[in-house]
Amino acid sequence: MKSTLLIFTAAALSSAMCATAAERYSLWPRRPAEIEQARQLIKERRPDEAVRLLLPLVGLEGIAGREARQLVGAVNAPVYLSLRHPAAAVYTVRRGDHLTKVASSLHCPYELLMLLNGIVDPSAIHVGQRLVYVPMQQRVEINLPRREITVWNGEMLVSSYNITGAEETLLSGMAEQDAAVTQRDGYVDGSKVPAWSPLMICSDRRLTLSNGIIIAADSKAAGLTLCMAQTDLNELALLVTVGTPVHIVKRAADIPEASQGQAWRRGTMPGQCNEPNCVTLLKKSSFARVHLVE
Numbered sequence: 313m314k315s316t317l318l319i320f321t322a323a324a325l326s327s328a329m330c331a332t333a334a335e336r337y338s339l340w341p342r343r344p345a346e347i348e349q350a351r352q353l354i355k356e357r358r359p360d361e362a363v364r365l366l367l368p369l370v371g372l373e374g375i376a377g378r379e380a381r382q383l384v385g386a387v388n389a390p391v392y393l394s395l396r397h398p399a400a401a402v403y404t405v406r407r408g409d410h411l412t413k414v415a416s417s418l419h420c421p422y423e424l425l426m427l428l429n430g431i432v433d434p435s436a437i438h439v440g441q442r443l444v445y446v447p448m449q450q451r452v453e454i455n456l457p458r459r460e461i462t463v464w465n466g467e468m469l470v471s472s473y474n475i476t477g478a479e480e481t482l483l484s485g486m487a488e489q490d491a492a493v494t495q496r497d498g499y500v501d502g503s504k505v506p507a508w509s510p511l512m513i514c515s516d517r518r519l520t521l522s523n524g525i526i527i528a529a530d531s532k533a534a535g536l537t538l539c540m541a542q543t544d545l546n547e548l549a550l551l552v553t554v555g556t557p558v559h560i561v562k563r564a565a566d567i568p569e570a571s572q573g574q575a576w577r578r579g580t581m582p583g584q585c586n587e588p589n590c591v592t593l594l595k596k597s598s599f600a601r602v603h604l605v606e
Contacts, residue, residue, distance in 0.1 A: 344369055344376055350383055359387040370469050373458070378472075381462065385471035389463075392470050393550055395428060397446035405441040410434070412508045416554075420445040421496070423513040424550050434510055450551055452493070452558040454525075454538065461527075461540065463551050473548060477539035493556040495520035496549055516542050517549035521558055 346365050353362035362383065369380035391397060403418060411434040415422040426434065428444050437443070450470055453462045456478070463470040498505040498515025505511045519527040529542035540548070 344380075347376065347379055347383070350380075354383070354387065363387050367469075378458070378460065381460070381469060381472035384469050385463075385473075388469065389471040389547060389551070392446070392450075392465070393424065393427075393547070394446075395444055399449075400444060400446050403443045403445055405437050405439055405443060407439050409437070409439075410508075411437055414443065415445075418445045419447045419449065419553050419555075421448060421550055421553055422507065423498075423515075424448075426510070426513050432510065434508065448551060448553050448556065450556065452548075452552060452556060453561060454558060455561040457561065461538075461548065463548065471547065471551060473540055473544040475538055475540055479536055488562045489523060489560050491521040491523040491525070491558045491560065493519055493552050493554055493558060494522050496552070496554060517546050519545070519549060519552070523560075525560075 346369060350362040350365045353359070353365065366380045366384050369377060370384055371377065372380065403414060405414070411425065411431070412422055414437075415425045418425075422434075425431070425443065425445055428446065431437070450463050450465050453464065454475075455462065456475075459475040459478075461473045461475060463472075495518075496507075497518045497520070498507075498509075498512045499518065500511050500515050505515045516529065518529075521527070525536045525538060527538045527540065527545060527548070529545055530537075530539060
């Protein structure tokens with residue numbers, strides 16, 4: 313009799329605990345159904361429909377908005393770095409042209425021009441050769457409260473990247489401001505690669521802004537450094553040219569950190585900022601970029 317009573321008591325307590333947990337869980341923002349629908353559309357190779365479904369969500373704060381932006385970026389970035397770019401055009405090489413000059417005049421990154429045209433030796437281009445190029449006329453937004461870098465073409469989101477770490481002085485002292493990309497450097501095995509070198513196509517990238525901020529994969533660069541994953545930074549570098557406008561958002565009061573599902577600490581994380589003066593971002597949830605190629 314006692315054992316039966318104990319079993320019923322345990323079952324009642326378990327049921328009550330589950331109900332309480334369910335009630336507490338219901339207080340968290342619900343994940344929009346459109347996100348899962350968009351993921352399914354991407355799997356079905358219907359990316360345009362997925363983007364249309366996600367566009368109303370890209371302005372949301374918190375995890376749902378971040379996931380929507382990353383999914384849209386996973387669809388749009390490959391298009392903007394390919395012959396499917398909406399503004400893709402053809403340039404005919406003239407006497408006196410060299411690839412760096414052509415890339416600069418067309419506002420197309422040097423290494424992207426090589427990739428689009430299968431060029432291995434930049435010095436081998438010849439008069440009359442037709443080069444496909446895509447002009448990079450995007451703008452970049454660095455949103456410090458969100459710890460996120462986004463690339464925009466007008467009002468269309470092109471791509472979204474996580475900021476994995478930043479110096480405390482940058483986070484606390486930087487005011488909202490406008491800047492521009494002034495340098496697009498490449499490094500191979502720690503050595504800087506000349507801008508005209510064929511090695512630029514396989515180099516690890518680093519960006520410098522007009523206000524002194526450096527966007528790098530680690531915090532070893534001198535100056536104010538924003539850190540992001542190297543693979544993300546390499547893609548970002550292909551989407552910008554020298555002169556690309558950058559807007560820095562600093563409105564921490566507008567976006568409570570608790571709503572972002574994020575926590576900050578000093579310390580070390582693999583692949584992220586690991587210097588003593590660098591704050592590292594830990595996220596309760598992370599969303600990997602979607603790879604459309606199976």
